[in-house]
Amino acid sequence: MNILGAIDARIKAAHPDHHAIFKGMAWISFFVVIGKLMGAAKEMMVAYRYGVGAEVDAYLFVLNFISWPVGVWFSALTVVLVPLAAKIRQEASDELQRFRAELFSVAILLGLVLATLAFLGLPMVLRSQWAGLPLATAAIAVHATPVLILLLPLGIIISLFSAWMLAAGQHANTLLEGVPAFVIGIVVLVSAGSGIQSLVWATVAGFTAHLISLAIALAYRREIELPRFILRSSQWPLFWRGFGIMLAGQALMSLVAIVDQFFAVHVGTGAIATLSYANRILGLLLTLGGTVVSRATLPIFSAAYRQGGKQVHGIAVLWANLMFLVGVIAFAVSWWLAPHAVKFIFERGAFTAKDSAAVSEVLRYALVQLPFYFSGLILVSGLVSRGMHKLVALSAIVNLIIKICGNYFLVPIMGIKGIALATALMYVSSFFTLYKLTNFVESRKGIT
Numbered sequence: 001m002n003i004l005g006a007i008d009a010r011i012k013a014a015h016p017d018h019h020a021i022f023k024g025m026a027w028i029s030f031f032v033v034i035g036k037l038m039g040a041a042k043e044m045m046v047a048y049r050y051g052v053g054a055e056v057d058a059y060l061f062v063l064n065f066i067s068w069p070v071g072v073w074f075s076a077l078t079v080v081l082v083p084l085a086a087k088i089r090q091e092a093s094d095e096l097q098r099f100r101a102e103l104f105s106v107a108i109l110l111g112l113v114l115a116t117l118a119f120l121g122l123p124m125v126l127r128s129q130w131a132g133l134p135l136a137t138a139a140i141a142v143h144a145t146p147v148l149i150l151l152l153p154l155g156i157i158i159s160l161f162s163a164w165m166l167a168a169g170q171h172a173n174t175l176l177e178g179v180p181a182f183v184i185g186i187v188v189l190v191s192a193g194s195g196i197q198s199l200v201w202a203t204v205a206g207f208t209a210h211l212i213s214l215a216i217a218l219a220y221r222r223e224i225e226l227p228r229f230i231l232r233s234s235q236w237p238l239f240w241r242g243f244g245i246m247l248a249g250q251a252l253m254s255l256v257a258i259v260d261q262f263f264a265v266h267v268g269t270g271a272i273a274t275l276s277y278a279n280r281i282l283g284l285l286l287t288l289g290g291t292v293v294s295r296a297t298l299p300i301f302s303a304a305y306r307q308g309g310k311q312v313h314g315i316a317v318l319w320a321n322l323m324f325l326v327g328v329i330a331f332a333v334s335w336w337l338a339p340h341a342v343k344f345i346f347e348r349g350a351f352t353a354k355d356s357a358a359v360s361e362v363l364r365y366a367l368v369q370l371p372f373y374f375s376g377l378i379l380v381s382g383l384v385s386r387g388m389h390k391l392v393a394l395s396a397i398v399n400l401i402i403k404i405c406g407n408y409f410l411v412p413i414m415g416i417k418g419i420a421l422a423t424a425l426m427y428v429s430s431f432f433t434l435y436k437l438t439n440f441v442e443s444r445k446g447i448t
Contacts, residue, residue: 042185046199047277049188051350055196056273057265058140061133062148063203064261065122069114070155071254076246077163079384079392084239085167097225099235100164105227107160111153118149132265144200154207161214164223176213180206242389249393252400256426259400260419263407267415274355275416278362281341285330286373316382316438320375327371334370338363358416365417368424372431379434383441391437398433402426 050056088096126133126141133141162177180203187202218224264271334341339360347356383392406422414421 042181042188046184046188047346047349047351049349050196050199051273051352051355054134054137054269055140055199056276057269057271058133058137059144059196059199060272060276061137061261061265062122062126062141062145063151064257065125066118066148066151067155068254068258070152070159071257072247072250073110073156074159074163075250075254076243077159078166079380080239080242080246080389081163082167083384084235084242085164087238088235095233095235098228099233099239100223101225101228102231102233102236103239104157104160104225105229106231107156108153108227109229111156114156115149115152118152119146122149132262134269137269140196144196147197147200147204150204151207154204154211158207158211158214161211161218161224164218165214176210176217179210179213182206183209245389245393249389249396252393253396255400256403256423259404259407260423263411263419264416267411270355271416274358275362275419277342277346277355277359278366278420281338281345281359281363282366285334285367285370316378320378320435323374323378324371327374330374331367331370334367335364338367362416362420366420366423368421369427372424372427376427376431376434379431379438382438383434386441388437388441391441395430395433395437399426399430402429 046056085096088099122145123142126138126145183206184199184202187205188199191198191202215224260275261272264275339356342360342363343353343356346359347353380392403422403426406425407419410418410422412418
């Protein structure tokens with residue numbers, strides 16, 4: 001009883017921010033598990049229907065291209081908007097509605113511009129020798145492109161709505177991220193024999209359902225406004241100052257997926273699909289740790305920094321160390337379970353035992369990144385909450401250089417496994433870079 005009493009007293013004596021982070025992590029973990037179960041079910045349906053053939057290569061090649069600008073927008077928007085929203089709520093709350101409406105209009109225009117550019121340019125890229133796609137795969141990709149381009153305006157607005165929910169401290173957007181997977185899984189399951197087009201249209205339907213669900217959630221909380229196409233909010237200079245830096249950094253960092261794609265396509269048919277299936281399982285682990293960590297800590301760190309911020313550094317370092325330990329445990333368990341998980345999730349229909357063995361090998365090399373990825377996100381949240389966007393962007397540049405060099409040297413030797421190992425090495429380097437930057441910022445500001 002004395003030990004239990006001491007533990008209880010220690011917990012009660014902890015800083016309130018620790019309690020807030022833990023509570024946020026608990027809710028986000030719950031929502032992530034539900035969302036990822038939907039995602040796993042969808043992947044099972046896609047693997048059953050299409051295996052690792054040219055159709056999946058073509059679909060993923062186009063989808064990754066289209067997802068790149070959306071991912072850049074969402075990443076940069078989140079790390080800038082959450083701290084900025086905390087500042088607006090504290091200093092000029094009457095500005096929040098106007099700024100939301102004007103940012104909505106920017107998102108609409110950005111989505112339309114990106115869709116137009118993709119419609120004009122992406123088919124030429126897919127047909128070019130630069131893309132490296134086999135002729136049959138390129139033809140399938142070009143045929144799917146006009147429909148998949150619809151994901152650009154949908155994805156840009158979805159990202160904005162998700163960022164607003166996160167800025168408001170609401171984590172239901174994490175649960176709603178499972179909506180596209182749910183819709184895709186159902187459509188693919190019931191549309192036997194309709195080829196890749198059923199998967200393409202299912203993806204668009206899933207994104208549309210995700211957008212509608214987010215809009216309803218925001219409307220219920222009265223945190224969505226009609227777009228205003230004249231930018232008059234006084235918050236725009238502060239927004240652009242941070243957003244431009246983070247946009248450049250995230251654009252470079254997210255190029256990793258595009259870089260991997262170009263290296264994988266030269267390995268042979270099915271390589272993109274094999275890498276993608278491994279990344280799907282890895283993504284479950286990264287989301288369970290990474291999404292939970294970043295979405296639980298960034299609002300807390302941002303609010304704490306606006307109120308003085310003296311405890312931000314200590315809390316960030318403590319949680320970074322804790323998440324490193326969690327990552328080591330996750331790595332050990334996942335390494336052992338990897339072949340069983342791949343077989344259970346994918347091995348049926350067109351997905352064979354040989355495919356399972358290939359995906360498992362790639363997955364095991366990729367798992368090395370777990371402890372460094374989890375800890376690194378805590379350090380990123382701590383830096384971003386202090387407005388250190390340039391330092392985070394600098395680490396993204398270093399990451400991309402290391403990734404390209406890793407792929408260049410490892411892929412000729414190890415094939416797709418080299419791509420996975422290069423990613424792991426990139427996150428190892430990123431962790432140590434961020435740790436040094438965090439300590440540098442602390443020593444410069446003299447915060448204890």
